[in-house]
Amino acid sequence: MKIQIWSDVMCPFCYIGKRRFEQALQQFEHKDEVEIEWKSFQLNPNMVTDPTININQYLADIKGITLDHAKQMNDQVTEMAAEVGLTYDFDKAIVANSFDAHRFAHLAKQNGLGDEAEEALFKSYFTEGKNIADHDVLADLGESIGLDKAEVYHTLAGNKYAINVQQDIAQAQQLGIRGVPFFVMDNKYGVSGAQAVPTFVQTLEKAYNEWALNKPVKLDVIEGDSCEVGGDC
Incomplete structure (x- = not known):
């Protein structure tokens, strides 16, 4: 069963x-069947x-609030993050356009490292205070998760995967997605926001049960002498 996460x-x-x-x-018994x-x-x-x-100053500026108010808002989010074992440091977070980070993530996805890339990017931004628009930073991240560093530099030097990023954003608009995170399960059920764990579990089970009814039956085959299409016997 496929799950897409914007x-x-x-x-x-x-x-x-x-x-x-x-x-x-981890609580879902069919997790091995999830892509x-x-x-x-x-x-x-x-x-x-x-x-x-x-990021504190940036938030204050775009919202037209005081720096203290912006810090209070981010402190609340920091507490939420801590509840799931994450360490946020907004005092170190750098204001950065995420477009090249998304191109980097698409490169990683093509190499079967999509989840590893997302984890590395989040940690770099929220915990380590790294500039996720900096190509040197992204190249180092790529190397840390198993990508070829030279390939990361080569990818970011041009426009590779830019169309993929734009297509994802366009698809989100078509689906009416206005905020993230947004989880789409089996192209049927959407979960908006960082919902509580039980909400995710319930939706996973509902989506899986419907998906399982329609998935192709996998046969256990006992091989023997036979003829194949084309006349090979």
Whole structure:
């Protein structure tokens, strides 16, 4: 059963949602039959990368609130993250456009490392305060999860996977997705936000039960002498 997850690297609830979903998956008895695909989404495609401004100040500026108020809001999210074992440090987080990070994630996905890439990106942004728009940072992340560092540089130097990112965003718009994280299970059920673990478990079970009714039957075959299409015997 396929599950698609739309997210943005700079979305704090996306990392929390990832953890809660993983916890739900551990409770799901058919987890070995689940295929997860990460999809790109940009909360602010026009954001200009600026390592001189941290995310607290950025939040204060775009919302027109005081810096103290912005810190209080992020402190609340930090507490939520801690409940699922994540460490957020908004004082270190760097304002960065996520487009190249999404291209990097698509490269990783093509190499069977999509989940590893998302985890590395989230940790770099929220915990380690790294600039996820910096190609050197992304190349190092790629190497850490098993990608070829030179290939990461080559990919980011051009426009490779840009169309993939844009297609993901367009698909999200077609589905009416306005915020992330957003989980689509078997193209039938959508879960919006970093929901509680039981909500994920219930939706997984509902989607799986319907999917299982229609999945092809896999035969246990006892091989013997036979003729195949084309006349080979």
